[in-house]
Amino acid sequence: MGLSRSTPSRGPGSPSGGEQPVERFKPTTGTFVGYAGLLVAAFAVGYTALNVHSVVGLRIALAAAFAAVLVWVSQLRPRVTAYPSALHMKGSLRDALVPYVLIDEVALGHTLNVWVGERRFVCIGIGLSLGTDIRQRAKKQRQGSLLGSSRAHQFSEKAEMAAPDQTAMSYQTFVVTRIEELVEQARKEMHRRGETADSAEVRRSYAVPEVVALAVTGLALVVTLLV
Numbered sequence: 001m002g003l004s005r006s007t008p009s010r011g012p013g014s015p016s017g018g019e020q021p022v023e024r025f026k027p028t029t030g031t032f033v034g035y036a037g038l039l040v041a042a043f044a045v046g047y048t049a050l051n052v053h054s055v056v057g058l059r060i061a062l063a064a065a066f067a068a069v070l071v072w073v074s075q076l077r078p079r080v081t082a083y084p085s086a087l088h089m090k091g092s093l094r095d096a097l098v099p100y101v102l103i104d105e106v107a108l109g110h111t112l113n114v115w116v117g118e119r120r121f122v123c124i125g126i127g128l129s130l131g132t133d134i135r136q137r138a139k140k141q142r143q144g145s146l147l148g149s150s151r152a153h154q155f156s157e158k159a160e161m162a163a164p165d166q167t168a169m170s171y172q173t174f175v176v177t178r179i180e181e182l183v184e185q186a187r188k189e190m191h192r193r194g195e196t197a198d199s200a201e202v203r204r205s206y207a208v209p210e211v212v213a214l215a216v217t218g219l220a221l222v223v224t225l226l227v
Contacts, residue, residue, distance in 0.1 A: 023082035034075030041068035078125035100186035
């Protein structure tokens, strides 16, 4: 499977190229904290604008605005959207458009991890909670110590096949399964057409509005602290 170098340019197959999403994965982390943080920041800006007409008030308002941008990029912006030919992974300040035919592995821990060769692309908006991740790791370790690694894997697979309906699929598992389905479909279509993955490439782009907002609010806050 070939892999071309990353480039910030966009072309056919990008979200801006007219493709409609086939799946918008909802975030599993950061939503409550994100919106709560934005509400607090908005309250701080509004209060100082109405009641604190001084340099101190300006500093508080700018600090709240800077914090709001930080909350947005760290908690609310990271998202994953599946398009017909590629997976769009939005990060805090940089995005990746990963063609399905290049994806080698999809893994889920604290974050959603997509591997293309030795390169890993991460979305922090989807992942397991700390408690769930610890419990799963502990369960795997117990199985490995009692049965051995290979037998533990076989035991786990047999248990899932014997009772597929006893436990509902978690949303995190659905995300991984759905992406793997799209990868398999894309590879089958590529083989059907007799094509190769040599022409496919991972496209990277920066979140320009967020970068500008951070720079402007941060610089303005520094200026007010120096005057």
